Amino acid sequence: MRRLLRLTFRYLFLALLAWVLLSLLLVVPLKWINPPITMVMIDRWINNSSEDFKLRQTWLSWDEIPTHATLAVVASEDQLFPFHRGFDMNAIQQALRERERRGQLRGASTISQQVARNLYLWTSRSWIRKAIEAWFTLLIELTWSKQRILEVYLNIAEWGPGVFGIEEASLHHFGRPAAQLTPMQAALLASTLPSPLRYDPANPANHLRNRANWNLEQQRRLGGAQWLAPLNER
Known part of the structure; x- marks a missing residue:
């Protein structure tokens, strides 16, 4: 019996170690390497039956992304982004209270969590997905800068059928590159x-x-x- 327990704990430890190493291999290189595709892109491509459907994404570096577009997204999605470490605990508590009232799991995701989900996870909601999302969010926050998290988010966010990233979103909806977006268009x-x-x-x-x-x-x-200026140093 003791031998069986030792073997069980050993295999559990090795499985956990393998999971941690695999996770790091998936996360750390993207601190410098732009992800060529995301799980959301794969999901949209697999589940779209249209023959004309195609994925569109044009990567912009941090310096190429208009500051007012970055500010608009942070103001809309996660105003605590410069200050938290991946999780907005107040929003999570509110979501849990709402679930108790309505029986539905409402999103309370920060930008960091959305990056983790879009890059690595499936689209349906579940507690298992939330747990894995939290793990990848933690790794992203520990290994990437805030600037890098925003840069990746603005390049992988979905803005229409097959449309990913702020550059393709601007071209698709307004017929102009992101550099020419007006503040109102960025806010929209x-x-x-x-x-x-x-x-x-x-x-x-x-x-x-x-x-x-x-x-x-x-x-x-x-x-x-100016509110975003500190991100250049983090």
Whole structure:
């Protein structure tokens, strides 16, 4: 019996060690290497039956991404991004309380969590996925800079059928490169997240336009582009 227990613990330890090493191999190189594809892209490609469907992504470096587009996304998705270590505990607690009331698991994801999910995980919601997402989020926060997390997010976020990244989003919806986005257009794109397939930022409904105006006001309240300056050092 003792031998069986020792063997069991040994194999569990080796399995855990293998998982940690595999995770590090998946996460650490992307601190410098741009990911060629994500799990969300693979999911969309596999599950789309249209013959005309194709994945579109053009990578922009941090210096090529307009600051006002970056600010718009952070203002919309995760205003605590410069300060947390991957998790917004208040938002998580609110989501858990809402689940108790409604019986539904509402998202409370930070930008870091969305990067982990988009890169490595399947799209359906479950507690198992949340646990694995938390693990990858922790690794990303420990090994990448905040600037790198934002750079990756802005290049892999989904903004339409087969449309990934701020450059292709700008071209697809407004017919111009991201460098030419106006602040309002950037706010409209940011306001479609995290449900970009439901909205058309080029022809926004009133509630989307109102959300974009709210986004612009939040940007001013946060202090504008200067608010993001510390990310260049983190």
